[in-house]
Amino acid sequence: KQEVTQIPAALSVPEGENLVLNCSFTDSAIYNLQWFRQDPGKGLTSLLLIQSSQREQTSGRLNASLDKSSGRSTLYIAASQPGDSATYLCAVLHTGGFKTIFGAGTRLFVKA
C-alpha cells in the first residue's frame, strides 16, 4: 500500500529564507509526483509535476527533485515571501489503479 509522508508538518520562517519541504513515499512504482499549494479554504494549485523518468523540475523560485529509488522528493523554495504562506501537498500517482495518493501536507508560514 502506497503511503506518502511529509516532513515537517508545519514550518515558520522569516521572509527571505530558502527552505526545503520533504516528501517520502513507500512504493517506488509511480508514474509521477506532483507538488500542490493550498490556501486556507481553497482548492489546490498545481506547482510542479515530475514524471518518474525525471529528476527535477523548476518553476521560478521553486525547484522540485525526485529520487524514485529512495522514495523521496523535495520542494525547494528560494527567497521565501509572505505570499508563499500556504499548505504544500505532495502527491504521487501510483501505478496500482492510477490513483493519486496525497501526503498530509506541510503548513508554511513566512513572516514579514
Added chain:
Amino acid sequence: GAVVSQHPSWVICKSGTSVKIECRSLDFQATTMFWYRQFPKQSLMLMATSNEGSKATYEQGVEKDKFLINHASLTLSTLTVTSAHPEDSSFYICSARAPGTSGGASGTQYFGPGTRLLVL
C-alpha cells in the same frame, strides 16, 4: 493551464436533503475524474474514481449509495450526497486528469476550487 470548475462553491442544506455538486473540465476532455473529501487541517481523501460512461470505483469505506457519482460526458462529473447529515459536512474537491503525452494515464491532474458543504 487547464481549468476545472466546481459548482456550487458552497452550500448549506438541511439534514435529510440531497445535494448535487458539479465538476467540469473547461478546456480539455477528461476520461477520468476523481472526487476527494477533505476535513479541516487534514489531507485529501480519495472517495471515488469516475470514468466516463462507466460506473465509478469507490474507495474502501465510502458508501456508494450515499455518494452517487455520474460521469455523463468527457467534461462533466457530478457527485450527489444523498440524505445528507451533519457528519457529511466537509470540503469536497473534484479533479480531472488530462491525457498524458503518450495518451496514457500519467497526465497532470487538475483540481477544482472545491465545494464546502454544511449540513444543519
